[in-house]
Amino acid sequence: MGQFGFSLVGAVFLLALFVPNVVWSRTAKPAGYDAGGEDRVLRIAERAGQVLTTTTSLIFTDTNLRHWSPWSWWLVAATAAMALYELSWARYFRSRQSLNDFYRSLLGVPIPLAVLPVAAFLLLGIYGLLLPLIAAAAVLGVGHIGIHLQHRRALHP
Numbered sequence: 724m725g726q727f728g729f730s731l732v733g734a735v736f737l738l739a740l741f742v743p744n745v746v747w748s749r750t751a752k753p754a755g756y757d758a759g760g761e762d763r764v765l766r767i768a769e770r771a772g773q774v775l776t777t778t779t780s781l782i783f784t785d786t787n788l789r790h791w792s793p794w795s796w797w798l799v800a801a802t803a804a805m806a807l808y809e810l811s812w813a814r815y816f817r818s819r820q821s822l823n824d825f826y827r828s829l830l831g832v833p834i835p836l837a838v839l840p841v842a843a844f845l846l847l848g849i850y851g852l853l854l855p856l857i858a859a860a861a862v863l864g865v866g867h868i869g870i871h872l873q874h875r876r877a878l879h880p
Contacts, residue, residue: 725783725853732787732798733780736847739805740840743812751815753822765869772863776844779859785851797850801843807832808839826875837871
């Protein structure tokens with residue numbers, strides 16, 4: 724189930740997630756972005772996934788650093804996914820900040836600003852053997868990736 728306590732690794736992952744999102748929401752939303760037509764079920768799944776992922780990332784020590792073992796590669800993979808997510812944001816912030824820039828693939832990953840953070844938290848959950856975090860990331864993925872796919876399809880019908 725998991726060992727209760729504070730996860731520094733979870734907090735770092737959440738900071739990496741939240742900082743660019745706050746910048747985007749305050750200064751860099753693309754012209755024409757409208758969240759009004761989002762599917763209600765996907766929005767509920769996204770919000771529930773956000774709350775659950777945030778909570779489970781912070782309250783279990785199982786995701787903190789440990790002695791190196793082959794299992795540590797899961798943390799390396801999670802960190803790589805989060806690093807690619809940051810790279811996606813850097814590319815977006817340097818662009819014209821259009822809707823096409825926002826949904827553009829990165830290194831073959833479609834809608835990387837939706838897929839990569841979900842993958843990072845899913846991999847972090849695997850690293851920590853935390854079923855609650857894995858489940859939370861899955862719920863987040865259904866909602867977040869689903870919404871972004873809906874927006875991208877509206878751009879390119």
